[in-house]
Amino acid sequence: MELGNVSQPVYGPGPQPPGSSTPGLVAMVHGFLRLVQPNALPAGGGCQPCALTPFFPLSQLLSYEVGFLVCAAIGLLFIILVPLFGCCFCCCRC
Numbered sequence: 001m002e003l004g005n006v007s008q009p010v011y012g013p014g015p016q017p018p019g020s021s022t023p024g025l026v027a028m029v030h031g032f033l034r035l036v037q038p039n040a041l042p043a044g045g046g047c048q049p050c051a052l053t054p055f056f057p058l059s060q061l062l063s064y065e066v067g068f069l070v071c072a073a074i075g076l077l078f079i080i081l082v083p084l085f086g087c088c089f090c091c092c093r094c
Contacts, residue, residue, distance in 0.1 A: 036067035 020026045062069075 036071060037064070038067065
């Protein structure tokens with residue numbers, strides 16, 4: 001195993017996704033993920049080893065997670081409203 005130049009590493013291209021028999025579905029999933037999480041993780045993120053305060057402010061973290069928060073809110077809305085409307089539909093039919 002050859003390590004090469006450790007102080008100046010040369011990186012190759014990243015891993016390629018495997019070929020798929022459903023490219024339309026793969027494109028739809030990647031489009032959804034880009035819609036939900038368009039922002040990259042803020043640089044310098046993470047927690048310090050011995051402290052509980054993060055390196056980046058809360059506003060940057062919320063802008064990173066806004067897509068997930070919106071999806072969670074819509075999911076909770078459906079979890080509450082669908083059974084409620086179903087119950088009203090079943091009980092209030094004349």
